[in-house]
Amino acid sequence: MQAFTTLQGLVCPLDRANVDTDAIIPKQFLKSIKRSGFGPNLFDEWRYLDHGEPGMDNSKRAVNPDFVLNHPRYQGAQVLLARENFGCGSSREHAPWALDDHGFRVVIAPSFADIFFNNCYKNGLLPIVLPTEVVDQLFQETAASEGYRLTVDLAAQTVTTPSGASFGFDVTAHRKHCLLNGLDEIGLTLNHADKIKAFEAQRRVQQPWLFS
Amino acid sequence: MAQTLYDKLWHSHVVHEEADGTVLLYIDRHLVHEVTSPQAFEGLKLAGRKPWRISSIVATADHNTPTDHWDEGIKDPISRQQVETLDANIREVGALAYFPFKDQRQGIVHVVGPENGATLPGMTVVCGDSHTSTHGAFACLAHGIGTSEVEHVMATQTLTAKKSKAMLVRVDGQLGRGVTAKDIALAVIGRIGTAGGTGYAIEFGGAAIRALSMEGRMTLCNMAIEAGARAGMVAVDQITIDYLQGRPFSPKGEVWDQAVAHWRTLVSDEGASFDAVVELDAGSIAPQVTWGTSPEMVVTVADRVPDPANETDPTRKSGMERALAYMGLQANTPISEIPVDKVFIGSCTNSRIEDLRAAAAVARGHKKAANVKAVLVVPGSGLVKAQAEAEGLDKVFVEAGFEWREPGCSMCLAMNADRLEPGERCASTSNRNFEGRQGQGGRTHLVSPEMAAAAAIAGHFVDVRTFA
Ligand code: SF4
Numbered sequence: 001m002q003a004f005t006t007l008q009g010l011v012c013p014l015d016r017a018n019v020d021t022d023a024i025i026p027k028q029f030l031k032s033i034k035r036s037g038f039g040p041n042l043f044d045e046w047r048y049l050d051h052g053e054p055g056m057d058n059s060k061r062a063v064n065p066d067f068v069l070n071h072p073r074y075q076g077a078q079v080l081l082a083r084e085n086f087g088c089g090s091s092r093e094h095a096p097w098a099l100d101d102h103g104f105r106v107v108i109a110p111s112f113a114d115i116f117f118n119n120c121y122k123n124g125l126l127p128i129v130l131p132t133e134v135v136d137q138l139f140q141e142t143a144a145s146e147g148y149r150l151t152v153d154l155a156a157q158t159v160t161t162p163s164g165a166s167f168g169f170d171v172t173a174h175r176k177h178c179l180l181n182g183l184d185e186i187g188l189t190l191n192h193a194d195k196i197k198a199f200e201a202q203r204r205v206q207q208p209w210l211f212s
Numbered sequence: 213m214a215q216t217l218y219d220k221l222w223h224s225h226v227v228h229e230e231a232d233g234t235v236l237l238y239i240d241r242h243l244v245h246e247v248t249s250p251q252a253f254e255g256l257k258l259a260g261r262k263p264w265r266i267s268s269i270v271a272t273a274d275h276n277t278p279t280d281h282w283d284e285g286i287k288d289p290i291s292r293q294q295v296e297t298l299d300a301n302i303r304e305v306g307a308l309a310y311f312p313f314k315d316q317r318q319g320i321v322h323v324v325g326p327e328n329g330a331t332l333p334g335m336t337v338v339c340g341d342s343h344t345s346t347h348g349a350f351a352c353l354a355h356g357i358g359t360s361e362v363e364h365v366m367a368t369q370t371l372t373a374k375k376s377k378a379m380l381v382r383v384d385g386q387l388g389r390g391v392t393a394k395d396i397a398l399a400v401i402g403r404i405g406t407a408g409g410t411g412y413a414i415e416f417g418g419a420a421i422r423a424l425s426m427e428g429r430m431t432l433c434n435m436a437i438e439a440g441a442r443a444g445m446v447a448v449d450q451i452t453i454d455y456l457q458g459r460p461f462s463p464k465g466e467v468w469d470q471a472v473a474h475w476r477t478l479v480s481d482e483g484a485s486f487d488a489v490v491e492l493d494a495g496s497i498a499p500q501v502t503w504g505t506s507p508e509m510v511v512t513v514a515d516r517v518p519d520p521a522n523e524t525d526p527t528r529k530s531g532m533e534r535a536l537a538y539m540g541l542q543a544n545t546p547i548s549e550i551p552v553d554k555v556f557i558g559s560c561t562n563s564r565i566e567d568l569r570a571a572a573a574v575a576r577g578h579k580k581a582a583n584v585k586a587v588l589v590v591p592g593s594g595l596v597k598a599q600a601e602a603e604g605l606d607k608v609f610v611e612a613g614f615e616w617r618e619p620g621c622s623m624c625l626a627m628n629a630d631r632l633e634p635g636e637r638c639a640s641t642s643n644r645n646f647e648g649r650q651g652q653g654g655r656t657h658l659v660s661p662e663m664a665a666a667a668a669i670a671g672h673f674v675d676v677r678t679f680a
Contacts, residue, residue, distance in 0.1 A: 016531070016534075017528070018506050020644075020646045022644070022646045023646065023648070026648060027625050027626065027627050028627070030275075031276065031290040031291055031627070032290075033250035033251065033254070033293065033294055033297050034251065035251045035254075045647065045648050045652060051652050054290055055290075083527060084407060085407040085410070088440065089644060089646060090341070090342050090356075091340055091341055091344075091356035091357060091358055092358075093248070093251075093340075093358035093360060111407055111410060112410075113410065113440060114440070114441075115342055118357075118358060119360065119361075122358060122360035122361070172232050172374060173230070173231065174232055175234075184259075185360075185364060186261070186363065186364050186367045186368060189236060189367075189370060190368060192236060192370075193368075195227055195228050195236075196227055196238070196264075196368060196369060196370055200265070200369065203238070207471070208467060209463035209467050209468075209470070210240050210334075210335065211267065212467075
């Protein structure tokens with residue numbers, strides 16, 4: 001997994017609540033058996049005017065000029081600013097894969113759906129929860145100044161605006177450690193293999209029906 | 213100290229705990245389907261790792277499989293490749309059970325697990341699918357995971373997790389005639405919102421829940437994820453135990469007795485405290501119909517489409533306006549005047565035998581309305597299909613002009629050929645009414661199987677309680 005330490009990134013505002021995983025990456029793209037290549041189909045139904053299918057040449061499709069991701073001023077954005085309950089719906093990890101593949105490294109919202117939130121950490125994507133008032137303020141500032149960038153420092157757990165205002169955010173010590181160091185979580189867990197084996201052996205004795 | 217059911221399930225699976233409260237949680241049952249597993253199998257192989265415990269895996273193909281012309285196989289080459297990839301992976305790795313495409317016991321993973329007794333009380337159950345919450349009906353700690361976690365579970369038989377808060381949704385009283393578990397689920401989501409359960413594991417309790425069959429409890433727990441909850445669950449009682457007796461993977465003989473004795477402890481203790489409690493009276497719940505593009509946008513069949521003009525919160529207001537535009541609806545339209553183009557009876561929410569019986573009871577002796585282009589009835593599994601046919605339900609549907617299909621996810625998410633065309637309006641027994649969920653531009657209204665069947669016959673939504 002790619003590590004995340006600090007980032008100074010252009011902000012793209014997506015001013016909708018309850019953005020679901022079907023909107024982030026429509027299901028026809030879930031037929032892929034790969035992990036990469038989902039970026040061009042991120043927000044496919046909002047981003048293009050035609051219906052997207054896997055295997056199409058996306059560079060030849062008509063884009064929806066009104067959709068924020070297509071605005072010239074937000075090209076190259078690495079921070080997605082969103083509203084509450086971002087990522088609700090399915091467990092598809094294709095959603096963070098698509099965001100990551102498009103170039104986003106951070107998503108900021110007042111709240112996230114649980115599985116999506118988890119999935120982000122597994123892919124070097126940092127989901128940040130900030131209070132609704134702060135998110136409101138960031139939306140206003142992004143709209144007001146072109147080229148608006150935020151500085152995200154994971155070690156310090158802060159988001160800093162161009163004017164120097166700084167907001168703290170929460171992250172569990174375990175997730176922070178994994179993300180800062182780009183650690184493979186499976187490898188970490190297997191350090192506890194003996195404990196898992198012992199637990200399993202005991203369970204087998206106590207609840208044998210779970211092992212038939 | 214008095215413990216909640218969730219406390220008991222959690223604590224009995226903790227293998228290791230970090231200082232920050234992150235734990236390694238042991239996983240008993242791993243359900244696998246074709247869409248979210250290929251990258252996990254590949255990751256495992258690339259890292260040279262072996263699956264930890266093959267006998268924990270139960271797999272089936274459901275999302276991509278067609279629901280008609282099975283003799284022709286899977287026509288879409290990309291779908292076929294995904295299903296064949298699962299076949300190959302399971303062949304290589306192994307599993308306790310695999311129900312491939314066309315197998316007699318193939319079906320939607322959340323229907324297949326319970327009906328085979330592969331979902332047992334006290335288990336942790338995971339699957340790369342958000343509706344894994346369904347299995348909580350059996351007093352399991354069951355939730356959806358992403359593909360990285362699928363790989364993590366395969367490699368280590370554990371997940372890293374943090375404990376959620378506990379919410380009790382207590383539904384007392386008695387459901388009226390024609391009102392179902394689906395209506396309870398939608399009423400709860402209407403009350404607390406799609407983010408209302410975020411950060412919580414929900415236990416459903418109260419007299420109305422105790423009175424539900426296992427099928428009803430599964431419908432309810434299935435929708436817990438739509439309320440934002442990590443998991444939904446119902447305590448064990450005699451109904452749970454009776455359901456499990458004699459299922460293929462249920463324990464037998466002496467072990468059965470031992471298991472039942474343990475299962476009976478899987479209830480919240482008297483006086484256990486919850487972080488949040490939501491109370492509803494079952495008697496006051498009417499049949500529900502969603503009008504928008506989120507399950508929380510729901511009213512009763514007797515209501516009208518809400519008016520954004522009455523909403524003061526600007527984000528909510530613009531969300532309502534966008535939803536109405538997408539759904540092609542005018543504010544204040546009576547729900548019962550909304551015509552439907554298609555009807556879908558199926559999905560892991562409502563495709564079990566009881567759902568099909570309920571829909572057939574409404575459809576019996578009627579014909580679908582002329583304005584309804586198609587009514588798809590898609591059983592949740594091959595076993596459900598066989599049972600329904602043994603009871604003659606397929607004939608009732610066919611005589612009513614409905615289509616009787618092969619099992620699978622079908623038009624719940626439209627990954628196969630079953631889908632809405634742009635602008636088409638559907639009464640659906642599934643769980644998500646998001647934009648494009650049932651096909652790009654498609655408009656979904658979530659309802660119970662009874663309400664869906666009634667809409668098919670009337671041609672528009674109609675209160676099933678007064679529908680003859
Ligand atoms: S029926 Fe629908 S919700 Fe259920 S597993 Fe299949 S696609 Fe997901």
